[in-house]
Amino acid sequence: MSLIWPAFSGLAEPFRAAAIAAAQPLSNWLTSPGSPLAHAIRANMGRMLILVMPFILAAWGLLAYALYRFRGSRGHRPATFEHHNKLEATWTALPILVLIAVMFPTYRLLHKIDYGPSPDLTINVVGHQFFWEFKYPGYGIDRANQPLVVPADRNITLHISSVDVIHGFFVPDLGVQMDAVPGHINYAWFRAKPGTYRGQCAQLCGTLHGEMLITVIALPPSQFQTWLSSHAKAAGGTQLRRPRLRLRPAAPGGRFS
Ligand SMILES: [Cu+2]
Numbered sequence: 001m002s003l004i005w006p007a008f009s010g011l012a013e014p015f016r017a018a019a020i021a022a023a024q025p026l027s028n029w030l031t032s033p034g035s036p037l038a039h040a041i042r043a044n045m046g047r048m049l050i051l052v053m054p055f056i057l058a059a060w061g062l063l064a065y066a067l068y069r070f071r072g073s074r075g076h077r078p079a080t081f082e083h084h085n086k087l088e089a090t091w092t093a094l095p096i097l098v099l100i101a102v103m104f105p106t107y108r109l110l111h112k113i114d115y116g117p118s119p120d121l122t123i124n125v126v127g128h129q130f131f132w133e134f135k136y137p138g139y140g141i142d143r144a145n146q147p148l149v150v151p152a153d154r155n156i157t158l159h160i161s162s163v164d165v166i167h168g169f170f171v172p173d174l175g176v177q178m179d180a181v182p183g184h185i186n187y188a189w190f191r192a193k194p195g196t197y198r199g200q201c202a203q204l205c206g207t208l209h210g211e212m213l214i215t216v217i218a219l220p221p222s223q224f225q226t227w228l229s230s231h232a233k234a235a236g237g238t239q240l241r242r243p244r245l246r247l248r249p250a251a252p253g254g255r256f257s
Contacts, residue, residue, distance in 0.1 A: 034197055034218075035190045037113060037175030044109050051098050113175070116189030119157035121150065127160075127167030127180035127201070130208035139228060140235035147215040151224035152194040160186045168202030171216055177202060192218035 033039040070076040124135040131145040143149075150156045160169050162180035169188065170177045174197050178188040201212030219227060 032173055033175070034173040034193045034195055035175050037190055038173055039175075040109050040112065041175045044105055047105065048102055051102060055095065055098070114187070116157065116187075117155045117191075119189065120154040122157045122159065123148065123150070125158050125160040125169055125180065127162035127164075127169070127205070127212075129164050129206050130201075130212050132167075132169070132201075132212065132214060136228070136232075139232040141228075141231045142235065147196075147217045149217045149219060149224065149227055150192060151221045152192055152218035154221065155189060155191050158188040158190075160188060165205050166203050167205045167212065169199070169214065170202035171197050171199030171214055173197045174199075174216060179203060192216065194218050194220055 033042055122137060124137060125148075126133040126135065128144075132148075133142065133144045134146075134148045135142050158169070158176070158178070160178050160180045161184060162182045164182065166182070167180040168177065169180055171190075174190040174192055176188045176190050176199075178186045180186065180203075195218055197216040197218070199214035199216065201209055201214075203209075205212065
């Protein structure tokens, strides 16, 4: 027994991990939204779960009931009818109504994802095997395999592309998931609360795909301005033509310039 148990004791590990995960606060369930988009995506998922779960529970519940109630050991004979028009009409119409109920908020959300507000800062994101490159047009800043630094509470537009294969720029807590496709420029946007956000490549892109991690650091605007100035200066970006960027304030309290 003492020789066999260590081989099996590892089997308990997933259950232990699940118990620890279940003990976390609900706000950490799946994601901790750090942007309006991420909040809206999670709320939409919650609505869909509430609408869909009754169907799943009803189907499994009816199956369990039928297995028990009409089991052969009690002498039940299988039913011989094939159709029940009213039942079939009901279980066709009900899901249609649910899909319609899901459709309106989902399309509204998809539109919000695809057509963001006018940007305060635009960043070019380039996928490489196997790292991410972030370019700040007009500032001469070009960062490879380093965190993406952005101002918090500002609208950030990402122009996402790739130089080799398809990668996926995925930062769940910011509600951003967009493929980086060679020859295409894809669009994404977010508006982050101050903080650090983790993400990773979401398209299997080669042997080191698992190491294409993403860190997004959202700095308070004044700190970001300092960061931007020092990095632009180091990169010689002050010599470049200034881009048409509008670093507008999100709320009263001084211009972000
Ligand atoms: Cu990848």
